[in-house]
Amino acid sequence: MSTRPNNPAEFKETVRQEWAGAAPLWKKWNHKSVVQSHAATQLVVQGAALQPGMHVLDLASGTGEPSLSLAKAVGSAGRVVATDLVPEMLEAARENARAQGLSQMEFQVADAEHLPFQAGEFDRVTCRFGLMFFPDVHKALGEIRRVLKPGGRVSFLVWGPLEENPLFSVTFSPFLKHVQLPAPPPDAPGVFRFADQGKLAAAIAATGFRNVATAKHTVPWPWKGTVEDAWQAISERAAPFKKLLAALPPEKNPEVMREVFAGLRRYQQGDTIALTATLNSATAAV
Numbered sequence: 104m105s106t107r108p109n110n111p112a113e114f115k116e117t118v119r120q121e122w123a124g125a126a127p128l129w130k131k132w133n134h135k136s137v138v139q140s141h142a143a144t145q146l147v148v149q150g151a152a153l154q155p156g157m158h159v160l161d162l163a164s165g166t167g168e169p170s171l172s173l174a175k176a177v178g179s180a181g182r183v184v185a186t187d188l189v190p191e192m193l194e195a196a197r198e199n200a201r202a203q204g205l206s207q208m209e210f211q212v213a214d215a216e217h218l219p220f221q222a223g224e225f226d227r228v229t230c231r232f233g234l235m236f237f238p239d240v241h242k243a244l245g246e247i248r249r250v251l252k253p254g255g256r257v258s259f260l261v262w263g264p265l266e267e268n269p270l271f272s273v274t275f276s277p278f279l280k281h282v283q284l285p286a287p288p289p290d291a292p293g294v295f296r297f298a299d300q301g302k303l304a305a306a307i308a309a310t311g312f313r314n315v316a317t318a319k320h321t322v323p324w325p326w327k328g329t330v331e332d333a334w335q336a337i338s339e340r341a342a343p344f345k346k347l348l349a350a351l352p353p354e355k356n357p358e359v360m361r362e363v364f365a366g367l368r369r370y371q372q373g374d375t376i377a378l379t380a381t382l383n384s385a386t387a388a389v
């Protein structure tokens with residue numbers, strides 16, 4: 104985390120490589136993750152207040168949600184452009200859209216800070232679990248505003264506080280007893296950068312959006328499978344675990360894993376790990 108370059112272009116390249124490396128693992132867990140994050144997808148779709156035929160730009164689309172669900176909501180007369188910094192992620196999204204016959208979808212590699220679209224091209228811009236990773240979030244929000252039509256609207260979703268998200272708190276804490284990670288600067292890109300709703304609202308309002316509304320939601324985050332399976336998916340998809348696992352003294356590994364599994368098992372109900380997630384939504388208008 105402290106090894107990231109200071110130069111913005113180099114930083115972006117490092118980020119691109121990290122997400123490109125994660126893409127095959129995101130693809131591997133895509134199906135189960137779509138089910139687990141269904142409530143998050145619904146929050147983005149509802150926040151977008153879509154009408155059939157609308158044109159929607161989804162940023163940081165990853166392996167395809169929420170853009171596939173947005174495409175279903177605007178129907179075959181609509182248009183959804185799924186974008187991501189990383190071609191490998193977008194390729195997985197394209198395959199998923201093809202499998203579902205969503206011909207109203209387009210795919211374009213795009214950095215959220217430099218959108219390759221004309222002014223006023225879209226009715227809606229959406230982003231699920233992406234906004235907090237854009238290094239210059241004000242630049243990205245300015246670009247989002249530029250590509251929206253007058254009267255256009257945004258619908259964003261980000262993670263709420265760490266301690267209210269057992270997916271992370273239960274799995275992080277056993278590591279943090281043995282591994283010291285430097286605290287990131289308050290505005291550094293990261294999973295919990297907009298855990299505070301007020302900070303999210305202020306960033307959006309500072310870019311000139313109107314009617315900014317944020318809300319905190321606690322939603323089901325169910326994982327059908329064993330705790331071992333759940334841990335494998337979490338650790339393979341979430342970048343911080345690579346660093347935590349690498350920094351953990353090997354002799355501590357069995358103890359930490361026992362604690363992670365015991366923590367997850369507290370949420371086990373039959374064949375499901377019945378986690379919940381606390382998320383912040385934001386909507387605003389141009």
Ligand SMILES: C[S@@+](CC[C@H](N)C(=O)[O-])C[C@H]1O[C@@H](n2cnc3c(N)ncnc32)[C@H](O)[C@@H]1O
Nearest residue numbers: 122163164165168187188189192214215231232
């Ligand atoms: C946590 S994933 C979210 C993917 C998907 N929206 C979801 O909710 O499952 C974050 C995504 O942001 C993308 N990303 C990171 N920085 C970006 C940037 N500057 N512009 C566009 N996408 C970016 C990554 O490649 C990754 O696919």
